[in-house]
Amino acid sequence: MAELYIGLMSGTSIDGIDAGLVDFADNKITLVEFHYQPFPAELRQSIQAISQANQAVLLLDYGALDSLIGRLFGEAANALLRKVGIPASAIKAIGSHGQTVYHAPEGRDGFSLQIGDPNRIAEITGITTVADFRRRDIAAGGQGAPLVPAFHQALFTDPNQARTVVNIGGIANITVLDDKPAIGFDTGPGNGLIDYWYQQHHSGMFDPSGEWAAGGQTNQELLAALKDDPYFDLTPPKSTGKEYFSATWLKRKIESFGNLTAQDVQATLCQFSADTISDAISRHAPVTKQVFICGGGAHNRHLLQLLAESLRIPVASTAAIGVDPDHVEAIAFAWLARQTLRGLPGNLCSVTGAKAPVILGGIYPGRNGLG
Numbered sequence: 201m202a203e204l205y206i207g208l209m210s211g212t213s214i215d216g217i218d219a220g221l222v223d224f225a226d227n228k229i230t231l232v233e234f235h236y237q238p239f240p241a242e243l244r245q246s247i248q249a250i251s252q253a254n255q256a257v258l259l260l261d262y263g264a265l266d267s268l269i270g271r272l273f274g275e276a277a278n279a280l281l282r283k284v285g286i287p288a289s290a291i292k293a294i295g296s297h298g299q300t301v302y303h304a305p306e307g308r309d310g311f312s313l314q315i316g317d318p319n320r321i322a323e324i325t326g327i328t329t330v331a332d333f334r335r336r337d338i339a340a341g342g343q344g345a346p347l348v349p350a351f352h353q354a355l356f357t358d359p360n361q362a363r364t365v366v367n368i369g370g371i372a373n374i375t376v377l378d379d380k381p382a383i384g385f386d387t388g389p390g391n392g393l394i395d396y397w398y399q400q401h402h403s404g405m406f407d408p409s410g411e412w413a414a415g416g417q418t419n420q421e422l423l424a425a426l427k428d429d430p431y432f433d434l435t436p437p438k439s440t441g442k443e444y445f446s447a448t449w450l451k452r453k454i455e456s457f458g459n460l461t462a463q464d465v466q467a468t469l470c471q472f473s474a475d476t477i478s479d480a481i482s483r484h485a486p487v488t489k490q491v492f493i494c495g496g497g498a499h500n501r502h503l504l505q506l507l508a509e510s511l512r513i514p515v516a517s518t519a520a521i522g523v524d525p526d527h528v529e530a531i532a533f534a535w536l537a538r539q540t541l542r543g544l545p546g547n548l549c550s551v552t553g554a555k556a557p558v559i560l561g562g563i564y565p566g567r568n569g570l571g
């Protein structure tokens with residue numbers, strides 16, 4: 201019998217909502233349908249505007265954005281269900297990541313803030329909604345991120361092959377799957393700075409297949425300057441975000457390189473993401489035999505080529521092991537919601553550094569009760 205959940209995700213690229221309908225019947229994980237709903241350009245700008253460090257944010261703006269994103273998430277779930285013709289009553293629960301607006305988990309009063317009011321999602325869809333997955337892990341002493349490694353472990357572990365899964369979103373993170381407890385952490389920028397620089401010089405949102413970067417030359421001095429950041433030497437558990445590796449961070453790094461062409465900067469940013477991912481794998485996954493890529497970065501052919509060159513082990517998309525790279529995160533949040541409703545932990549202490557496994561998220565009942 202089907203056991204259906206919906207996963208809703210919007211990541212640090214702030215491009216739109218990924219919605220996945222997932223069937224967990226017989227403890228298998230099958231994606232039934234997927235729907236992508238892009239954000240309107242003004243919404244993207246509003247999210248960016250409240251997501252910056254040292255930014256005064258009006259509570260009125262913050263509250264309205266939380267409600268609006270909740271409504272859009274609920275509507276994305278409804279659109280997904282219309283696509284397959286399955287009624288809301290057939291869905292056990294929604295797992296909603298929400299939209300990260302700030303991630304600062306360090307210290308006694310550390311926090312990570314995802315918005316997109318789950319009350320609205322539950323009301324609009326009628327489906328029990330699990331949300332706010334990160335803060336319980338932080339309360340238990342963890343980073344609250346990355347969370348997806350627990351799911352990567354459940355789905356992608358192969359007892360016959362040591363693997364590393366790399367998610368290249370705005371920020372990149374890895375999951376090391378070998379015979380030891382899984383390691384996972386954010387390696388630093390993925391597509392975030394690459395997208396930002398592209399958008400400064402073109403009308404599109406991203407550099408298709410990395411073509412523009414591929415036509416430029418990496419500048420070694422700038423590359424060294426970019427890598428000169430204490431984050432890369434921190435021992436995991438560690439996580440980061442766009443509020444740290446921000447446009448301001450990049451501007452500070454490039455201000456003394458005034459004579460570079462924009463295309464050479466793009467080439468260097470691509471090399472920077474590839475090198476920092478590859479260094480993280482070399483240091484923390486020495487026995488890995490194959491690397492699998494998911495997230496939108498899986499479509500950046502140039503970035504993958506640079507990664508394969510510096511890793512010197514096979515690099516493939518997660519499509520090669522049965523999951524479209526664009527679907528992994530949405531499926532992960534459906535899986536995390538299921539963990540919560542079954543009373544099972546969603547975090548891996550070896551990844552986030554939490555002092556204990558904890559059940560993640562808050563539960564917002566749907567029309568059928570608790571799901």
Ligand SMILES: Nc1ncnc2c1ncn2[C@@H]1O[C@H](COP(=O)(O)OP(=O)(O)OP(=O)(O)O)[C@@H](O)[C@H]1O
Pocket residue numbers: 210211212213214215367368369370371372391392395405406407408409410494495496497499500501529
């Ligand atoms: N055809 C393509 N060529 C090059 N890059 C692409 C292509 N398609 C998607 N991308 C990149 O992938 C990004 C979107 O990736 P994704 O949806 O995984 O990010 P996200 O979920 O927001 O991030 P995160 O994992 O950090 O939360 C785009 O902004 C772009 O940089």
Ligand SMILES: CC(=O)N[C@H]1[C@@H]2OC[C@@H](O2)[C@@H](O)[C@@H]1O[C@H](C)C(=O)O
Pocket residue numbers: 211212300302303312344345346347348349367369370371372373386439440441529
């Ligand atoms: C705070 C936050 O939203 N972090 C994201 C971000 O995007 C990639 C990386 O940084 C990862 O740590 C995380 O997302 C995925 C879904 C995770 O928690 O595994």
